[in-house]
Amino acid sequence: MHTAEPGGSALLYQKRKSIFPKAVKGKFRSIKWGWMGVTLAIYYVTPWLRWDRGPYAPDQAVLVDLAHRRFYMFSIEIWPQEFYFVAGLLIMAGIGLFLVTSAVGRAWCGYSCPQTVWTDLFQHVDRLVDGDRNAQIRLQNAPWSVHKIGKRVLKWSIYLVISFWTGGAWILYFADAPTLVRDFWSGQALPVAYSTVAILTATTFVFGGFLREQVCIYMCPWPRIQTAMLDESSLIVTYKGWRGEPRGSLKEAKAAETTLGDCVDCNQCVSVCPTGIDIREGPQIGCITCALCVDACDQVMAQLGRPRRLIDYATLEGCERELKGEPPENVLKAILRPRTLVYFAVWCAIGLGLLFALGTRKHIDLSVAKDRNPAFMLMSDGSVRNAYTIKLRNMENRPRPMEVTLNDIPQAVMWSDDMPRSEADRSLVRVVPADQTEPMRVFVIAPPRTLPQDFHFKLRAIDTDGSGDSEKTRFDTPGESE
């Protein structure tokens, strides 16, 4: 792409080549339209979905509640210590990308990546305001005039509105959407809400409106990684050189002595490319495999009455078969090969593991921290007291009465710091509020000459479910160890 200066010395810095992709119609353009609609809808609509969780939890379907350290996703509620679920989802997303890449090539880059989707959106804005490729180039080269300034202001304003909407939708994932929108416009939202919207508006405006393919080519590590994961069985967008070359226009073909290839060098594939590359140079890092050049070339081939798919979604293996004149391989067979199956198996295994962990996780938990300073306390009647900080965790969206019981040390009793010692007993009952952890400070007292020993606190929910937990801890005394 970057050729040396004619004088022989290369420029130190590469000036950006402006790209004005031409509008195109075709199969892949339609797929891109549809998928753009789906991805944008997911992004903008998700925070507005509601999900009834009862009176003690928010009713937003997807909510990252940083203030209360909860992550809600439909019927799943994740506490901070269960972050491995999120880690699992991220690993699944990673393996999923490997799977998609090995099966259908850089489909993520071409269709789903936010940078691609928003760049596509902004390029449509360009066409809406300035017209198609040629009009855009004319306007770019025209001197500044009221007309040009007006067009630019209009275009950038639309960029800005889209960018603001994008940044604005992001914060709705972190708080109750209707409330936050009200607060945002009445100036009552937190400063972090405004600054987040400002930053994301700015990045969307710059990345989608101006940097575009520069992000893919210079900033993003993913094209490098994806490129390394492709093999000869991966689908890529490729130009069938053996069919197209030697290329030449119809006029040149008439004048030529030998028969020319199918490529008429009309440059349509280059003018529709959103990253401004020439696919005929072969697979390259700048190709996000959006396949718009396939649509463009197919149109031209159809007009000329030549076979379509001179530029095609194909595997290198398939190309070799075609070159040798062998029948093409079954597409399913190309996709279902050991590599994709292994990725799929790993992806499924992680998914099933997460589902299993979700289904079997306990919604009640007991944790005990023993006081170590002092480890034990001799009381005036010679009995021995140990102190513990106990946490009762209720992960359900309803308050639950829970009973903590001393399981061992037969003659010991306990009381907590919010009740008099005279009410000490073998068990204590607390109502743990919905979706919360209730801390308790508990004193356990045992008769004189009790020996140091391990024992268990038992926790039981004393409602219909009766689920529970137990934790081992230590009772220290001045006596000899058992």
Next chain:
Amino acid sequence: MANIDNTGSTHGARIDEATGVETVGHEWDGIEELNNPLPRWWLWSFYACIAFAIGYVVVYPAIPLLDRGTPGLWGWTSRGQLAEESALAEQQRAGVMARLAATPIEQLPRDPALMQAAVDGGRAAFRVNCVQCHGAGAAGVPGHYPNLNDDEWLWGGDLKAIERTIAHGIRQPSDDQTRSSLMPSFGRDGLLTAPQKDDVTSYVRTLSGLEKPDASSGRGAELFAANCAACHGPAGRGDRQFGAPNLTDAIWLYGASREAIGATLTNAHAGVMPAWAGKLDPATIRMLAAYVHSLGGGEDFAPTSPSTPKVATDAHR
């Protein structure tokens, strides 16, 4: 190997066929480097970073000088920020502190939230002011400073008594409400002879079952009634008015061995504690008292709320 060039000139530069890009002209074992230029916006980002850095140096402290750094136009310092944040925290605590100062300590348990705030604040204040003698766990030091976790109190263990002890200290001549008493040095001042001391020691040790009664303790009982019962009580249960410890229980600040008790009889003990009233504000003293009371030995605990639904428990069973 012909292309190796130590002078750094690019006479070996050529156009790479596959990419159409010029090489830099160096070759290492057949590996060459393409001379791809950086994008221009990258250069502008670099300039923008330089501009930002200059701005930073102007407004923030940045360049170290001999004794201090350049102050910066905004005059920001980390100490200043700390002071600001501390002031803000003080301001946020002001309401609680005012309520604490206005609430008599014996009424604290009726307001569980305020009580909890007092205990938490007291824990912090204890770490600053009290751990030097009483220890981080408030377990004291045998022979020197009493343990505050247990249920033995020299001067009283309810909230009010603890607050007074902290505020006015122990044996502080400059404070007229201080806790004060003086045990005579029976041995040193010749009030008891050595055999008499032995007998009193025997008797005191029988009170908590450390020794079986015998002839010596029998003689000691008479001496105890004559010399000690005034403060320690006829049964040796102590008297908090004088800070006289209970001699019948298992807790011995100065030791329970014959030697330790004998030494106490000879020279007596008179522990001291500063009066904190002039050093700490009343709310902090109240918080300290609440914290010490919460350590597990506090007396006269009024249940704050029926947080233990005993009846409900039984119903569910």
